[in-house]
Amino acid sequence: MWYISRTHAATAEVIYINLHRCEDSRMALRTGCMVGVVGLLLALANPLHGAIDLVRFDSRNDLEQIQPQAARVDLSRSGQTTALRMSGVGSGVAKITITCSGGVWDLSEREAIVLSLHNVSPGRLLVQARAENPTAEYRQDACQSLIGLDAGERGELRVRLVRRPEDPGYDYFKPFFMYTRGIAVREGTVDPARIARLVISFESASGDEAIEIHSIRADGQGVPAPVPFFPFVDQFGQYKHADWPGKIYGPEQFEYWKKLEAAELERAANPGDWNEFGGYEAGPQLPASGFFYPTKYQGKWWLVDPKGRLFWSYGPTGVGFEAASPITDREHWFEWLPQPGGEFDFCFGRGSNARFMYYRDKQYVTFDFSKANLYRKYGPDWTNIVRELQHRRLRSWGFNTIANWSDTQTMLMRKTPYVVAIHFHRMNFGHHHDVFDGEFQSELRRRMEREIGTTANDPWNIGYFVDNELDWGVDPNYRALGWRAAQAPPDQPAKIRFVNDLKDKYTTIEALNQAWQKQFASWDALLANREPISSADVPAVREDYEAFGIKFAQTYFRICREEVKRVAPKNLYLGVRFHGHKDPTQLALAAKFCDVISYNIYDRTPTARANQYLGKVDHPILIGEWGFGSDYVQTPFRGRPEEDKTWTPQQRVDHLRNYMAAAMRHPLIVGAHFFQMRDQALTGRGDGEAVLRGFLNVADTPNYLLVEANRKVAAELYKSRTESP
Structure with missing residues (x-):
């Protein structure tokens, strides 16, 4: 306490x-x-x-x-x-x-x-x-x-x-x-x-x-x-049975913390060697294109800002206001919930079909204590006040990028470089799009066209992520996509394309049966198959799976690049935000289409994962997400000890320093985006994720321990990267 x-x-x-x-x-x-x-x-x-x-x-x-x-x-x-x-x-x-x-x-x-x-x-x-x-x-x-x-x-x-x-x-x-x-x-x-x-x-x-x-x-x-x-959540969305620095016990305390932060931001306004984009003002002058672009400089990959200065992208995701949590079926968790239609009506919402946990395939009502507290703290004009404040916070705290899933209006103030998340189309091929579905490209085109007149060709826009953490599998040459197609429904466009490719290669079902060591009665029988077919001991199956996986991935990345560049030729295509283990052949293929490969790396440091691509994939990598465990002071919920889901405050600081030091030194890595700016709700999202690792808690109070550590990281960012071997 x-x-x-x-x-x-x-x-x-x-x-x-x-x-x-x-x-x-x-x-x-x-x-x-x-x-x-x-x-x-x-x-x-x-x-x-x-x-x-x-x-x-x-x-x-x-x-x-x-x-x-x-x-x-x-x-x-x-x-x-x-x-x-x-x-x-x-x-x-x-x-x-x-x-x-x-x-x-x-x-x-x-x-x-x-x-x-x-x-x-x-x-x-x-x-x-x-x-x-x-x-x-x-x-x-x-x-x-x-x-x-x-x-x-x-x-x-x-x-x-x-x-x-x-x-x-x-x-x-x-x-x-x-x-x-x-x-x-x-x-x-x-x-x-x-x-x-x-x-x-x-x-x-x-x-x-x-x-x-x-x-x-x-x-x-x-x-x-x-x-x-019960109830264990207080009127401000905080854990009721604990105390910590900055915990709010009454609405009058918001004013105190607001004034304190204003003075603190005035004290530490900006890393000394950054220009207005957060680029390395004291570094070399490279060609200025007016937009961001990647380049290799003195053996390391970099981004270059619109003014031609070296730029290493560092910022939090979720720069905005959202931290909604379901209240349906658990109203007794909360000591206070307002009536819909009243003063806090804007904090209510609806969710549906969460991917995991209790609310999977359910409709539910949400309430956002984070928004309620911003309203209490800043008054009726809280959205505009907080948007302006966020830019000051980012620069003061040592960030030069507004990362994924952030508030569009905050980005379009054009005071901090940003990236844009592009999500579209239903996931109709496992946790993936079916790129052979005729609607895939047309839906991406319609989604990208919504960026015309806003983020498209904006000099402050680094570029676009299309999708996030799709299921590519871990095998070489996207083999898992062929395995998935072989057991897909007969009307799945990817299944139809896969079978047609096999017809072109083998001509007869007997030839395929001999190569695959199977006994399909006809091509229609293969098309109707819903059973997994292992490639472990049959080289021909493995070869065919990989051929289809390569075709599928090439089609996906080609279409994504075409549609991004059709609308925003001046901005970068930042890839798909890989996650988990990815074989070097997967990144090598993506590098043919992506200006920068994005990769979410939740490890102690990114070194081991990034090192497996050295000498195999000479291309810039942007870490789309990384982070550490929840602040154990503000939540009673714990992970298994070996999972490190709740960490001591000093462990969190040490992880931040160590992770960033490794990322800044690595020759392929051109940035790292922290997940996330603001804590998720104590009671979690609809899918059950409840991570309290942000630089701001539910009461909008900064975690100054993280802030101060991050300032020191930022102060050494460019010197560390340019001077490291």
């Missing part, structure tokens, strides 16, 4: 940025002894009125009962008051542990523990406090908070005692979520009736760091634990 006092707006962004680095340090030290006793628990006559003092420091004898770790403690007297002075020794995290003299504090009727602090250091200090049950282990059975104080500043650090909810078990949620496998209601929560100790810490680098603790008290009105799990 983390809390940022609203009286310290000037330091809140620094608090957030440094939070998880300190958390990891604390984790490394937590194996040390956490025992010690100090102070007195005062039993007030009426504990429901006013605060309860938990600890006071009356004499030096009390100091002997404090357990310091890499810290010094002493009493500091001023007049009639005495405070505990805690000093660092310059060797990492300074920490003290205070335990209850009676064993545990029963704070079941209190809402929080409040520490009155004074920073007596010569510089800014980040102070953390952690309330623990006897069984606490890392985040389990513990709540924590922090505050940032400038030199000489006083403040109150409030540790909310988040009540542990009843554990509903995960079985109920299995039909709704795609990736998660468990639920963790004990993380970031406590039993307030059994608070055993309070741990206070800060980082000490010089030994000059020190605070005075003037009081430690329990305050506010609480309720006994456990509390009901």
Whole structure:
């Protein structure tokens, strides 16, 4: 649990940025002894009125009962008051542990523990406090908070005692979520009736760091634990049973975070060596075409911006407002849902036929808390305000591209380069188009014509992705497409073309039977076949599957290129957004038609996957998606440990740095697009995907830990790529 006092707006962004680095340090030290006793628990006559003092420091004898770790403690007297002075020794995290003299504090009727602090250091200090049950282990059975104080500043650090909810078990949620496998209601929560100790810490680098603790008290009105799990989504779409920096508890807090971000954006407006397109202003001047184009420069593939500067495309997907989630059949998950037709009517929507999970082949109603919060935060003109703000955010945070699935009007403001997603036609050949269906090309043509007068031939438009993560299979030469055609229905255009190609090659069904080691009675029998036919041990089947796969893929990529260039000859055809393993022969064929090959690579780094194409496919690759696990603080849902679907904040930062460092060095990679700008809903999309990895959460609050890390990545982007081997 983390809390940022609203009286310290000037330091809140620094608090957030440094939070998880300190958390990891604390984790490394937590194996040390956490025992010690100090102070007195005062039993007030009426504990429901006013605060309860938990600890006071009356004499030096009390100091002997404090357990310091890499810290010094002493009493500091001023007049009639005495405070505990805690000093660092310059060797990492300074920490003290205070335990209850009676064993545990029963704070079941209190809402929080409040520490009155004074920073007596010569510089800014980040102070953390952690309330623990006897069984606490890392985040389990513990709540924590922090505050940032400038030199000489006083403040109150409030540790909310988040009540542990009843554990509903995960079985109920299995039909709704795609990736998660468990639920963790004990993380970031406590039993307030059994608070055993309070741990206070800060980082000490010089030994000059020190605070005075003037009081430690329990305050506010609480309720006994456990509390009901349902509803577990609050009125702002946030997880109800947790706390974190920037969590919204009332609509008035939106104004505070809005002002804080405005000041923060003013402080860090732009990477220093970028031009208006985000190209390398300090780099070489190449021919300027007025549009983006790929080129190979000093052994590495690059994009070149309209002004002729080297450009490496980096940006988030989903730069917009959408984060809708189904509410049908689970209204009891939410503590607040407005009535349709009212003030928040624009947040309702309808969905149908999700590909996976509970809502597959169903009609359902959705509600978008993200939109509701943007309206609450920015008022009736929120769409225009946020569109303008998004461009400032992108540049300040170190992004130079608006990636896939983003708001068209935001793109057409022409302040940040963008890419365009082209989706069309029904998937009628597995998860793929049937390119031999006569409607395939005509539907793509109609879809591309919608870009005339908007994105087509716009200098800010890098280019077009057509489709996303189609099912090409993993075998050489698109062999899986032949395997799929062999078992398709007899009226499938691809099946008809496949059989006709076999007729042309073998002439008679007897010749095919001999080559394929089959016994089809006639060509019509082959056409009617719906059974899979393996190519594993029959070279002729494998050869025929690959011949058809090559023809199918060539037809697909040729048509896509023709239709993109017919409407937008100045913009790039960025391919199909491959995903998973792809044989080098697949990319080699795509390279004949795509200006840039797009590839969604969800690995620890893209190096191993991209390296398999070195020496085989000399063509630029744009990573269309990558990302990491959800922020485990803001959701109770967990993946299997080996799946890494929920990660610690520091793991997420490390992954960002490592992935980007590898991508920027790789000679084939010309960009990487992060999935995604804004968190998905806590309760997930219709297909069950619920990933909280964005730079913005549902309340539109930036994740400054990611932001600061990303700024450092962006600051080194062009230098890193140009200077690496």
